[in-house]
Amino acid sequence: MxxxxxxxxxxxxxxxxxxxxxxxxxxxxxxxxxxxxxxxxxxxxxxxxxxxxxxxxxxxxxxxxxxxxxxxxxxxxxxxxxxxxxxxxxxxxxxxxxxxxxxGQKAAQTIGKAHGLINEERYDHRIEAVNFSLNHDDGIKLKDLEEADVILVGVSRSGKTPTCLYLALQYGIKAANYPLTPEDLGCPTLPKSLLPYRNKIFGLTIDPLRLHNIRSERRRDSTYASMENCRSEVNEAESMFRQHAIPFISTTHKSIEEISTTILHKAGLSRRF
Amino acid sequence: MxxxxxxxxxxxxxxxxxxxxxxxxxxxxxxxxxxxxxxxxxxxxxxxxxxxxxxxxxxxxxxxxxxxxxxxxxxxxxxxxxxxxxxxxxxxxxxxxxxxxxxGQKAAQTIGKAHGLINEERYDHRIEAVNFSLNHDDGIKLKDLEEADVILVGVSRSGKTPTCLYLALQYGIKAANYPLTPEDLGCPTLPKSLLPYRNKIFGLTIDPLRLHNIRSERRRDSTYASMENCRSEVNEAESMFRQHAIPFISTTHKSIEEISTTILHKAGLSRRF
CATH class of the missing domain: 3.40.50 (Rossmann fold)
Incomplete structure (x- = not known):
């Protein structure tokens, strides 16, 4: 039974x-x-x-x-x-x-506001963070990066977008992200647009095989998704992080919650609402 | 002290x-x-x-x-x-x-997986829901709406985007959203592209004064943000919901969590991962 x-x-x-x-x-x-x-x-x-x-x-x-x-x-x-x-x-x-x-105080016994709208200012801040992350997804907007609390950097499909959205929604963190392109990866320096913000950069890496599987879902049999290309992009990204002393974590066996809370913790950020 | x-x-x-x-x-x-x-x-x-x-x-x-x-x-x-x-x-x-x-069973005493990566399939489903919501934000893509679990409908700045993202991230729900434009609001029928999906539509409304404040942050002194326009858009949207028997809730005094869980509950949806 x-x-x-x-x-x-x-x-x-x-x-x-x-x-x-x-x-x-x-x-x-x-x-x-x-x-x-x-x-x-x-x-x-x-x-x-x-x-x-x-x-x-x-x-x-x-x-x-x-x-x-x-x-x-x-x-x-x-x-x-x-x-x-x-x-x-x-x-x-x-x-x-x-x-x-x-x-030495009685509980209010009013219904919980843990996930309630506490005040409009905090709500607005949270929505602003979400909009910021949407507007700074995938390197589409490199202006206003001085407003960012953190800038996630990694190769395409390493988990940047969902992590940025989670950080914004759950913590009110303004999280931008920047995808490392093959051109960036061939370069000995950090991408130029990131140079002024290097103390806000956090790297994401991923196991090449997992990356290959994720990319293959989108573009099967492409160079982009090939095991060889995935391995080389990941290697170059990790070298870049090491060379410039950028903190980074692997997203391979982690949930979005784990990636996000690890970044918060390591970058010394805390909830903004 | x-x-x-x-x-x-x-x-x-x-x-x-x-x-x-x-x-x-x-x-x-x-x-x-x-x-x-x-x-x-x-x-x-x-x-x-x-x-x-x-x-x-x-x-x-x-x-x-x-x-x-x-x-x-x-x-x-x-x-x-x-x-x-x-x-x-x-x-x-x-x-x-x-x-x-x-x-009648001992706890495993292995470290909690409540927010851990349980398996890749579930993780992929969640990411797919996030991508779906991003791709179907603000009515930008009306194809593939048959894949949507829910389609949020409301006037501009009524809270659709953060709610969709929250539903995707937290529950793996594929949530699209469609902004009601002034043209839609003047029409006696539902927007044409939504007609095939009317059983998946959920309406969001908002207090006109709150909407006026939110819109003024973005475009102060515009017709778009004016109290008169906000009042009339909200009235027309609510009439549309009532006339077509579309369930709807007000986002005014609610957090994103409250809006999202209310929609899940009323639409009979549950966690997808």
Whole structure:
């Protein structure tokens, strides 16, 4: 009999924290086994009661207690999700008391603003960072680079664009990127347009075989995608980084989150909103 | 004397979960009060000992115990962050035992893959979604819309682009967007290129005053940014949504996370990776 459990992530807001928390715990077990469902915006007793019913129905059909991860501030709403039919991991209940004691202050019990619009200025800053990254993608605009917080440099398809967008969206970082062309790679100096900003440059590299596979998806059997060309471009890019003491990381076995947080950490940048 | 505490988010990986968890709890108190610092990639006893020292030094200079939120799997590494000088909220220790008991299975104790590269196929899917969103931003490409999971429709500057990028990056959703032009708004029918996809359309609206402010940042004193024009465009867009029974939400007081998760929820979409 297959062992398939359900996992629910229930929140009074977006569900992002409940999902992050629950998923992190579930990575320690075999995640494929879980039927996962996120239920956001459960902010009334009525909605909570409906969810409770859904979960208990699922428990019966699964023949297993679901795992229930909740992030709900209002104690009354939360009370409706204390279920015998599920294992409840109640995030607020577990920790808020300890923090209240430590701070000598009661929790506000107003609905979480962790992913809410805190103020317009911060929101605008974030959107500005996204627009900056879009406007400075792929070296299309080399003006205004003095505004950039960081400039990612690497060969085509090494992961620059998604990383820049992630840095902008998640951290409000103005991240430009510059693709190293074959001409740049043949040169003993850094690309001229980057020279004034060399302390903001961060390099991305990638395993040549992985690059070959990615490029082949786009242009199969081209010189661009050939294993030989990929190997030589990557070698030359890495030599450039080493020669000019530019910090760089490999994106090969990393997620966008890992690439981004590593860059933030190594470049000493922090959240801008 | 001002009451300024430090809050540390310490993780063996990206720190994203520790930060999300800690921040959500801190929203219940006055967040401005905290000096926040995320310390990722603490995956050895040596690094943990270094962080411990840093936190205790801070405790002394703050004259307050810092709050310490940890998400670290290895129990030995974790042990070095059980500090008297801080209030430790240890995420794994608090919950992993309950889940082990429920599942009758020991936690793998391998470092978290919540934000790690799980497999190349999933990674590729995510990048494909980002590229799709970039290529279908602002109605620049109306071909291939049958591939879209959702098509966001709204007037210029209503929040379409950042939402599409967020949906692609965070959920692997192929999100296209189409800006409603003054010509579209004067028409009694839906824009022709959208007609075949009307079941995938989701509308964004925005408060006219907020729109006026956003547009004025870009083109002050233009007709485009004028209060009168903003009001009329928003009215016409909302009439269009109502008339054609297109679901829509207001982005005015919402963060990108809230807009995105609301759309996912209402459109019945879920994570694609």
């Amino acid at each position: 297959p062992h398939r459990r359900s996992a629910f992530f229930v929140s009074d807001r977006t569900g992002i924290t409940a999902e992050a928390m629950g998923s992190t715990l579930l990575t320690q077990f075999d995640m494929q086994e879980f039927k996962r469902e996120t239920i956001p915006y459960i902010d009334t007793v009525e909605k909570a009661a409906e969810v409770a019913q859904k979960i208990c129905t699922r428990a019966a059909s699964d023949h297993h207690r679901p795992l229930l991860f909740t992030s709900i501030i209002n104690p009354e709403v939360r009370a409706h999700l204390k279920l015998d039919c599920a294992l409840s991991i109640d995030f607020f209940e577990s920790f808020i008391g300890q923090i209240e004691n430590e701070l | 001002p009451h300024r505490r430090s809050a540390f988010f310490v993780s063996d990986r990206t720190g994203i979960t520790a930060e999300a968890m800690g921040s959500t709890l801190l929203t219940q108190f006055d967040m401005q009060e905290f000096k926040r610092e995320t310390i990722p990639y603490i995956d050895t006893v040596e690094k943990a000992a270094e962080v411990a020292q840093k936190i205790c030094t801070r405790a002394a200079s703050d004259h307050h115990r810092p709050l310490l939120f940890t998400s670290i799997i290895n129990p030995e590494v974790r042990a070095h962050l059980k500090l008297d000088c801080a209030l430790s909220i240890d995420f794994f220790e608090s919950f992993i035992g309950q889940i082990e008991n429920e599942l």
